[in-house]
Amino acid sequence: MVTRAEAEELLRTFFFDPRAARERASDALVGDPDPAVSSIGHQVVGIVLRDLGRTDEALAELRTAMRLARRSGDGEREADVRATLGASLATSGRVREGLVQLDRAASALSGVSLGRVLVRRAWVLSFLLERFDAGADDLRRAREIFARDDDLVWEARALHLEGVTRIGMGDLRGARDVFERSRAISTGLGNAGAVADSTHVLGWVDFLEGDLPAALERYADASARYDALGVTIVDLVYDQCTAFLSGGLTGDALEVVRQALAARPLQAREQADLLLAEAEAALAAGDLPRATSAADRAGRMFRRQDRTSHALRADLLAIAARADAGRPASALLRRVEALVDAARATGAPELPPALLLGARIAGQVRSARAAGLAHTWLEEAAAFRAAGRGTGSTRALGWLALARLRAAADDPAGVLRACDRGLSALDEHRATLGSTELRARTSGHGTELAELGTRTALASGDARRLLRWSERWRATSLAVPPSVRDHDPETSTELAALRAHHRRIDDARAAGEPTDVLQARTARLEQSVRRRLFHERGTGTTVGSLDVAVLLDALREDDTVLVELTELDGVLHALTAGRGRVRHRVVGQAASAAKAVDFALFTLRQAARGRRAQLDVAGARLERALLASALDGVGESRVVVSATAALQGVPWGLLPSLAHGPVTSTPSARLWLRARVAAPADGDRRVMLVGPGLGSGGAEVPVVAADDPGAEVLSGDAATVSAALAALDGAALAHVAAHGHFREDSPLFSSLTLADGPLLVHDLQRLERAPHRVVLSACESGVMQPVGDQELLGLAAALLSMGTAGVVSSLAEVDDAATVDVMVALHARLRQGGGLGEAMLAAREAAAGDPVLAATAASFTVLGT
Incomplete structure (x- = not known):
């Protein structure tokens, strides 16, 4: 038998371990002859089922709990179940019906029981309906009750929700404070689920404050905590998707949504949130039909759920997708007017992009009224360029609006100043990012500003001005060296594991064995490494314009x-x-x-x-x-x-x-x-030749070494990743004769195959000192992937970013035997003095007359000096 007190305690603390609580409720409470105890059992099971997305089953359990509570004659018990039923109805999308139940429960209770109902109602008011003032009032009353009765469990929950409410009211500093207090209480109580919740929302604050690396790190931490509990939190998925998109990572955003959609049955609220995330990611990826469909469906669901601000976001995406698809502007103008009016009335964060979208659509409609709307909307959007009006991306939108106003006023100098200021706002944001990939991909946010500036410079007829603007947004991520020269222990361990997996895959293929499982594990390791590196912070250094x-x-x-x-x-x-x-x-x-x-x-x-x-x-x-x-x-x-x-x-x-x-x-x-003034580190004059001797590649190493007795050679089984990195560090000239593999899907996992596995771009970024000049003789070792807006990722790009002055690499397949002759001629010229350009010229001249030699020499190019 279970006592009533024990049952009440299980209800109070079930979210410490929902699965265990559901099992105990099913086994020990549901069948209890005491209708009050049985009611608690059904209530616990109903809550857990609700949180698993099994809404119909959850509501059935809660209605059973209501019937048993009435039979017990305990009015307080009945009101508590009614409050849970109300919150569950609201979660399922029946918000008005849920509020009626919550109001009835609140009117029937007092003390701690009332405080718990107030917290549930505040969640509906603040989180679902964005009625933050009303939610804050309920939370204030609830916290007074919990403080008086020393109920730490519910005080932590109230603090957590107060943080959400403060964010809605624009108080990020206050939100962070109460989230930290909630996390501290939950940690002391051993409530792993609540600690995961607090970690998640602290990441949300980081994101809203513009600290993307910190947000991604907290989200990853929260995700791991939820995984350990065996739960999927859709709110976290949506926030991760938003963060990935702000970093230009559309593929990651779509993947995190896909995984969540397949993870478990969804509540109506959760499904609407994921559809919104899908629409955002699809629009960023250019999948306009998918974006339109998902945004339309999400908008309908949000309106049924009375979630006004979310519906505005869905409408913004739906209109943007249609505009990008070339739908007639006249047909979209009325809809975008309604969107702008609603966003302005509610102070929604969607207002700046809605104003820019509206001005773009109105500008395509030939009427005086539409022209007036476009001008008014641009003026309003331009106000968001001021410091303190949001993230760097929001301020950049404000500068873009001002630039368009200046263009309409035929003020090219004003256009260029506004575009430059907007790109500077984005520069400041990118300077906070330590990940080379993140910096490169976020450049896409500046595309419109860069294009408008370049177009204006072109129209001016001033070639110097056009050159400056051609450079303004070009390869800026490479101009800032990596912020971290060494990886954290977890990343280093996973990179070592990756090499081991690649060796096993090669061995399995050689033996004719299946590799599917190994390849899946390798892909997971790569994703883990990649996303952990997103957490690295930048140096704060920005790149100035070209003089x-x-x-x-x-x-x-x-x-x-x-x-x-x-x-x-x-x-x-x-x-x-x-x-x-x-x-x-x-x-x-x-x-x-x-x-x-x-x-x-x-x-x-x-x-x-x-x-x-x-x-x-x-x-x-x-x-x-x-x-x-x-x-x-x-x-x-x-x-x-x-x-x-x-x-x-x-x-x-x-x-x-x-x-x-x-x-x-x-x-x-x-x-x-930058490259022309670079010099070998600390006067290092070492010439390093690295050739693992795999297959037929690297045959030039012994030939070059015979002509250059001073060169140091690392060959055969000794040419491991760690030994090669030590050899490369600070060398005046490093020649790596190893097979290369360019990864178009993930350029920073492009590699050179050494004796113990692949040397990745991520490994190169660990070097304390970049080698001064590098020769990569493998096929296609110079291939780079365009990403973002005028950015590049790959082996050669990474070396330049680190400070290497010049890289010789191939752009196509090359003949191994011919490569020996080309490399011998190149090194002979380098020993005579001069740069890589002169050395490559000598190699081309030596190859003249032989088609295979000439093609091999022409396939090699010099990046840098």
Whole structure:
């Protein structure tokens, strides 16, 4: 037999371990002859079922609990069940009906029992209906009751909900304080579920304050705590999705939603929240039909649930998806007007993006009224640029609105100032991010500002101004070195485990055994490493704009000409800087340039395989499509090319006008300026040759070593990841002859295969000192992935970001035997002095006359100096 007191205690503390509480309630309480005890049992089971998303079963259990409570004749027992039923009805989407039950329960109770009802009602008022003032009143009364009766369990719950209410009222500092107090009480009580809740909401505060790494770290911690309890919390999933999207991680956002949708049955409220998250992620990923469908369904559900602010968010996404899909602006204008009015009336955070969207739609409608609306909305949105009006992204929206106003007023200088200020706001936000991937992907938030600034600079006819704006948002994530040189123990352990898994996969494949399980474990490890690195904090360092005068002085000093390519509205432009001036030429369609690059890489692959290929035809086509007349008058100067992110994989040595002179490339002019003054660390003059001797690759290492007795060689089984990292650290020249693997799906897991497994980009970022120059002789070792807006990820990009001055790498498949000859010629020239551009020229000249050798030499490119 279970006493009434024991049953009441189980009800009070069941959320410490919901599964165990449900089992005990089912086994010991539900069948008890005392209707009050049995009522408590059904109530506990109903709450647990509700939280598992099994709404119909939960409501059935709670109605049974109500009948038993009435039979017991205990009015307080009946009112407590009624309160639980009311909260559950509200959770299922029947909010008004739930509030009626909660009001009836509150009117029938006093003391601690009333306090618990007030907390439940406050949750409905604040969390579901956004009636924060009313929720705060209930919580104030409840906390007074709990303090008087020393009920720490419910005091912690009330504090937690008070934090949510404070956030709704804009008091983030107060919210953090009460969340911390709630967490401290729950930790003392050993309430793991409540500690997980507090961890989650503290991450939410971090996110709202603009600290994305801290938010992602707390969310990951909360997720692990919930996993240990065997529960899925949809609110956390939604917040994780939002955080991933703010970091430009659309794939991660969609994946976290997909997993939650499949995890368990969902309550109506939870389903609506996940549909909203799905709509946001799909819109960011460009899946407009999916975004439209999910947003429409979420909006209908939110309105049935009386969740006004969530419905506004769904409407914003639904209208944006339709606008992006090219729906007639006139048909969307009335709907966006209603959205703006509602967001303004409620002070919803959706107001700034709603104003920008409305101005965009109104601007496409030809009427005086629509023009007036567009102007009014832009003025209102521009006010959000002020400090303290939200996150860096929100302030950037304000600056974008101001830039559009200045454009309408024919004030190009004002446009450029506003665009620059908006990008600076985003720069400050990105400076808080330690993850190279996060910094690169978040650049997408500045696309509209960068394009408007560049378009305005182009219209000015000032080539120097256009060069500055071409550089303003280009490869900025690479210009900031990684903030952390060493990984935390967990990350280091998982990277070591990854290498072990790759070895097992290779062994299994060699033995003809299945690898599915190993590959799944490897994918999970990669995801864990990747997301843990998102938690790293940035240095706070931002990158200034290009000083064109400084660039021109450096180019004159080095007798070098820079050709920078920029794309705008599908047209490729070339800016040639050198000899004290900048010239602008329109090249042609960017699509034609991309096709020419694909054809050139295909031709190189064919030639490397010994097949007939017209390298001269491919080179001439490349030059016409990428440079046109941009090289006219360059003469014998060295050439450095800075292409767009989409055109980084260009074999520049194949172009007729560049084949007979030293040519290098760089992601941005600013990186070139940094690289030209770089020097070997601490005067280190070591030449390191690393060749694990796997398969047929790396045959050049002993040949090069024979010609350079001073070189240090790391070969065979000794060429492990740890030994290679020690060799690379600070070396003047490091040559790594190992098979490479570029990961288009996750560029920072691109690797070089060493004796004990892959050396990843993440491993390279652990180096204390970047090697001064690096030669990567593996096939496709120079391939980089464009991400975000004009950003790049990959092996070569990571080395440049760390401070390496120059990288020789291949863009295509190369012949192993021919690579030996090319590398021998390259090293011979380096020993004579000079830069990598001159060394690569010598290799091309030595390869002339032999199609396979020429194709191999042309496949290698120099990034940096």
